[in-house]
Amino acid sequence: MDPYTPPDTPLEIIHQDHELLLVNKPSGLLSVPGRGEHLADCLIARIQAVFPDALLVHRLDRDTSGVMVFAMTPHAQRHLGLQFEKRQVKKVYVARVFGRVEPREGTVDLPLIVDWPNRPKQHVNHDTGKAAVTDWKVVKYEDHATRMRLFPQTGRSHQLRVHMLEIGHPILGDPFYATGEALNAPRLMLHAESLRLRHPDGGKGLTFKAKCPF
Numbered sequence: 705m706d707p708y709t710p711p712d713t714p715l716e717i718i719h720q721d722h723e724l725l726l727v728n729k730p731s732g733l734l735s736v737p738g739r740g741e742h743l744a745d746c747l748i749a750r751i752q753a754v755f756p757d758a759l760l761v762h763r764l765d766r767d768t769s770g771v772m773v774f775a776m777t778p779h780a781q782r783h784l785g786l787q788f789e790k791r792q793v794k795k796v797y798v799a800r801v802f803g804r805v806e807p808r809e810g811t812v813d814l815p816l817i818v819d820w821p822n823r824p825k826q827h828v829n830h831d832t833g834k835a836a837v838t839d840w841k842v843v844k845y846e847d848h849a850t851r852m853r854l855f856p857q858t859g860r861s862h863q864l865r866v867h868m869l870e871i872g873h874p875i876l877g878d879p880f881y882a883t884g885e886a887l888n889a890p891r892l893m894l895h896a897e898s899l900r901l902r903h904p905d906g907g908k909g910l911t912f913k914a915k916c917p918f
Contacts, residue, residue: 710745718912723780723904725758728914729772731891735763762788770896771914783904794900797854797864798916800893801873802886805850808842812867816860825880826862828870836860838867849876893918
C-alpha cells in the first residue's frame with residue numbers, strides 16, 4: 705500500500721439538522737483513525753473539529769467516496785445503528801469494473817470473512833464466512849470496463865470489492881483486489897451514491913445523494 709496522504713479538501717456537507725449530519729466522504733480519507741499518529745487524520749476527526757457532538761454510525765473504506773451519515777445525538781446514533789443492524793438502510797453504489805459484465809443484472813450471494821494472513825483483505829469462505837449478498841445492474845458498457853450500480857443487502861467489510869472480484873470483474877483501481885490492467889485507474893472506482901434511511905425524529909424516510917465524481 706502507498707503511504708497515507710489524505711486529500712486536503714473541505715468538508716462537503718449534504719445535510720445537517722438536530723439529529724443528522726450527512727457528508728460526502730472523499731476518496732483516500734479514512735473514516736476513523738488508524739493505528740499510529742500518521743493515520744490520525746480521518747473524516748470523523750475533521751467533522752468533530754467543526755461539529756463536536758457528531759457520533760460515528762458506520763464506515764466507508766478509505767478509498768471509497770460518497771454519502772456517510774453521522775449522528776448528532778446519542779439517541780440518533782442508537783436509532784441509526786439499529787437501522788443498519790436490521791438492514792433497513794438502503795445503499796446504492798456506483799462502480800466501474802474491469803471487463804464486460806453479462807448478463808445485465810444479477811445477485812452475488814457469497815459469505816465473507818477476513819483473510820487473516822493478508823488482513824485487512826477479505827475472502828469467500830463457505831464454512832466460516834458471514835452471509836453477504838449484493839444485487840447489481842449494468843448501467844453502461846465502456847472500453848474494457850462496465851459502469852454498474854451495486855445494491856448491497858448486507859454490510860460486510862470489502863463486500864462489494866470481493867463480490868465483483870468473484871464474478872471476474874474487479875473494481876478498477878482497487879489496490880487490494882485488482883491486478884494488471886484493472887489497476888489502471890486514478891483511484892478506487894467505487895462511490896456510495898445514495899443512502900435511504902428513516903429520520904430518528906419521527907421516522908420519515910429520506911434519501912440522501914452525492915454525485916458520482918467519475
